[in-house]
Amino acid sequence: MMEKxxxxxxxxxxxxxxxxxxxxxxxxxxxxxxxxxxxxxxxxWGIGALNETRHTWVLSRLSVEMTxxxxxxEHIEIRTWVESVMKLFTNRNFSIHRAxxxxxGYARSVWAMIDIETRRPxxxxxxxxxxxxxxxxxxxxxxxxxxGHGRFRFRDPELVRTIDVRYxxxxxxxxxxxxxxxxxxxxxxxxxELERGLHRLEIAYKAESRMGDTLSFFVQRGEGGETxxxxxxxxxxxxxxxxVIFNE
Amino acid sequence: MMEKxxxxxxxxxxxxxxxxxxxxxxxxxxxxxxxxxxxxxxxxWGIGALNETRHTWVLSRLSVEMTxxxxxxEHIEIRTWVESVMKLFTNRNFSIHRAxxxxxGYARSVWAMIDIETRRPxxxxxxxxxxxxxxxxxxxxxxxxxxGHGRFRFRDPELVRTIDVRYxxxxxxxxxxxxxxxxxxxxxxxxxELERGLHRLEIAYKAESRMGDTLSFFVQRGEGGETxxxxxxxxxxxxxxxxVIFNE
Numbered sequence: 104m105m106e107k108x109x110x111x112x113x114x115x116x117x118x119x120x121x122x123x124x125x126x127x128x129x130x131x132x133x134x135x136x137x138x139x140x141x142x143x144x145x146x147x148w149g150i151g152a153l154n155e156t157r158h159t160w161v162l163s164r165l166s167v168e169m170t171x172x173x174x175x176x177e178h179i180e181i182r183t184w185v186e187s188v189m190k191l192f193t194n195r196n197f198s199i200h201r202a203x204x205x206x207x208g209y210a211r212s213v214w215a216m217i218d219i220e221t222r223r224p225x226x227x228x229x230x231x232x233x234x235x236x237x238x239x240x241x242x243x244x245x246x247x248x249x250x251g252h253g254r255f256r257f258r259d260p261e262l263v264r265t266i267d268v269r270y271x272x273x274x275x276x277x278x279x280x281x282x283x284x285x286x287x288x289x290x291x292x293x294x295x296e297l298e299r300g301l302h303r304l305e306i307a308y309k310a311e312s313r314m315g316d317t318l319s320f321f322v323q324r325g326e327g328g329e330t331x332x333x334x335x336x337x338x339x340x341x342x343x344x345x346x347v348i349f350n351e
Numbered sequence: 352m353m354e355k356x357x358x359x360x361x362x363x364x365x366x367x368x369x370x371x372x373x374x375x376x377x378x379x380x381x382x383x384x385x386x387x388x389x390x391x392x393x394x395x396w397g398i399g400a401l402n403e404t405r406h407t408w409v410l411s412r413l414s415v416e417m418t419x420x421x422x423x424x425e426h427i428e429i430r431t432w433v434e435s436v437m438k439l440f441t442n443r444n445f446s447i448h449r450a451x452x453x454x455x456g457y458a459r460s461v462w463a464m465i466d467i468e469t470r471r472p473x474x475x476x477x478x479x480x481x482x483x484x485x486x487x488x489x490x491x492x493x494x495x496x497x498x499g500h501g502r503f504r505f506r507d508p509e510l511v512r513t514i515d516v517r518y519x520x521x522x523x524x525x526x527x528x529x530x531x532x533x534x535x536x537x538x539x540x541x542x543x544e545l546e547r548g549l550h551r552l553e554i555a556y557k558a559e560s561r562m563g564d565t566l567s568f569f570v571q572r573g574e575g576g577e578t579x580x581x582x583x584x585x586x587x588x589x590x591x592x593x594x595v596i597f598n599e
Contacts, residue, residue: 118381122521133366269538270545273370290517297518
């Protein structure tokens with residue numbers, strides 16, 4: 104049987120870093136999603152195979168916590184594995200390493216599988232006769248030493264920006280791409296905060312938005328240095344919620 | 352001596368395509384810039400080497416014309432070479448191919464070299480004792496069958512959008528990244544046009560913009576199906592000009 108943990112090598116391209124020379128979180132997030140996609144595909148339950156049965160993976164939560172952000176021209180390695188599988192969700196973890204193996208950070212993610220037609224969740228335990236269970240790597244076998252996903256409690260957050268969804272936001276499914284929310288959220292912060300560098304980004308995806316929708320960004324500063332952001336579609340439904348923590 | 356033409360292999364990633372499944376022009380443009388950077392670096396006149404002498408390359412013009420845009424999960428090849436070198440500018444061409452070698456499109460670009468301190472142009476013919484001249488591939492040796500860069504004539508174009516420069520627009524030089532202008536320009540068009548797909552994008556970079564600047568986008572529809580866009584900084588200086596032509 105195939106190894107349970109995949110290794111995905113990435114080069115940090117010149118134009119993929121921010122003004123401090125560190126990789127954009129959106130670019131890193133995209134690499135994590137690619138690593139996840141490859142890991143699933145190589146084992147037969149990637150988007151391509153699922154499309155044939157009219158199912159697809161949907162990202163529900165992503166939390167990335169970095170000791171250090173990779174820098175321009177670095178070669179990095181992303182390792183990814185399935186930590187656990189429940190009926191409706193699977194937890195997938197990541198570790199991000201320098202070329203010499205030093206860990207730079209970790210990520211946790213939660214995924215559901217949905218029926219493309221009905222958009223309703225499917226039973227992961229019966230996916231290809233439970234094949235995914237063969238690849239579970241428990242917390243004891245491979246630790247992911249960052250906190251799990253927190254809960255958001257918004258009390259009267261401040262509306263700081265409203266944008267129209269545009270062409271470059273939209274992916275092949277005609278929804279705003281998960282990564283684009285991260286970019287728009289980080290665009291809300293000051294140069295001083297961004298200069299310190301991102302320590303942790305946690306994001307919960309709640310609903311889809313499409314071309315023509317309006318996205319409103321509400322910000323709430325926390326007491327522990329964290330900033331919570333809620334994104335609403337057309338002034339009503341919550342599309343996603345995020346927590347951003349910069350380095351001290 | 353090293354070959355004159357480089358080959359740069361690229362995989363069209365899942366999240367790097369637009370709602371039609373074709374690669375975003377910004378992503379393709381980024382691959383072209385990487386191919387150019389690698390070609391220069393491998394021959395000793397890349398950004399890294401130039402930095403030591405306090406010089407850097409500056410992109411002045413880029414024109415990309417595609418018969419067909421690469422699609423999701425395609426493996427493509429970008430070939431690049433120096434077509435000519437003058438005192439203050441060099442012309443670099445590109446061809447974009449499917450994995451089987453079929454050409455999908457071509458690009459032309461113009462670059463200057465500047466002194467990092469004075470921001471003034473330098474004499475390319477004396478760069479490393481004229482070494483760049485050893486790599487010129489004439490139009491007769493390797494044809495680039497697309498039109499050269501045109502001239503822009505704006506007569507009372509319409510202001511259609513104004514944005515503030517934000518974190519995700521800025522690169523390590525603290526300027527708006529060349530690719531980001533392309534993305535903002537293409538975001539001005541309608542779904543109907545974007546659905547037809549891009550045939551040609553021509554862009555002329557005139558000045559830099561920074562965090563905190565405001566960018567205004569002025570649009571002028573031409574009689575031959577082309578749309579010209581002028582981008583101004585803080586309502587005054589022209590930052591870049593572009594011509595966009597969609598497939599019929």
